[in-house]
Amino acid sequence: LLLMEDKSKSIENFNNDKNQMIFEIFDGHGGDEMSTYLQNNLAQIYKQNLLLYKGNIILSLKNAFRDADDEMRNQLNIEGLGSTGTLVHVKWESENDLVVYSANVGDSRVSLISPEHIIRLSYDHRTTDEKEKKRILESGVEIIDNRINGTLMLTRIFGNYEYKNNDENEEDENDNNKGLICEPFISKINIDLNIENQFLILASDGIWDTISEEEIQKIIQNNYDTQQICSITVKKCIRNEAWDNMSIFAVKLT
Helix, strand or coil: CCCCCEEEEEECCHHHCCCEEEEEEEEEECCCHHHHHHHHHHHHHHHHHHHHCCCCHHHHHHHHHHHHHHHHHHHCCCCCCEECEEEEEEEEEECCEEEEEEEEECCCEEEEECCCCEEECCCCCECCCHHHHHHHHHCCCCEECCEECCCECECECEECHHHCCCCCCCCCCCHHHCCCECCCEEEEEECCCCCCCCEEEEECHHHHCCCCHHHHHHHHHHCCCHHHHHHHHHHHHHHCCCCCCCCEEEEECC
16 A cells, blocks of 8 residues: 655645745655655744745745754654655735745656746756766765665655754755755746746646656646646546656646
8 A cells, every 4th residue: 555645735825915825745755754744834934934034035945944854853853754845935926926936855846837838947856867966976975776875866855864964053055065955946937927827737756757747738728727637637647657646736827
C-alpha cells in the first residue's frame, strides 16, 4: 500500500486580506511527518516573517523556508525524513496589478499555463540538473547513480539533515557550499491581464514525472474548468501508469 505523503493547503484571505491567497504543496519522503508539519506551519511562519521584514515578500519567503527547516531539525530530525516545499503567494498589489510569487525547494513544480504560453515559475532541484550537481559535488558530497550518496535525488529539501551542515544557526554567505540545502528558488511575475484563461498549475512530481506542461496546455485549450483540468490530468497520469503520490492545484487567474 502506497502511503500518501503529499500534503497541500490553500488559504483564502491570507493575512486577513481578500486580495491575497496562498497555495502550497509538500511531497514528503521517509514518512509524512515533515510534509504534515509544513502543511500546518509554513504559512504561519511566512506570515511572521512578513511582519518582521515589513512586508518584503521575497526576503520573507527565503527566511520562512530556513526557519521552518530549523524548527523541524529540532523536532523531526529523523534520518531519511524530508519533504519538498512549494509556496505560491497570489496578490493583487493594486486594482490592475496581479502578482504571483513562488518559492520552492525540491521538484513540486508550478507553471503558469494558458492556451498561448507556458511559463515555469519554479525550479526542479534534482541531481540531474547540472548547476545543482556541480554545487553538491563541490561540497564534498558524493553522487552515485544520480542520487546523493546513492539515496536522494533532490538537492534542495526540507529535512534530510544527515546530508546538511550541522550548525542550523550558522549564518554563512557560502551557504551554497553545504551540499544539501533549504535555500528556495524564488520567482515573481506580474500577470498580463489581457491574456485570457491563464492557470497556475501547482503539482507534485507524481504528476510532472508522468505528464508534460505541453500536455496540460492541451487540456486547458479544451477546458477552462479548474476541477475538470485537475480530474483529466490525474486520469491521464493514471493511464500513463503513474506510480507516485499525486497532488495538483489548478488556479484560474484570468
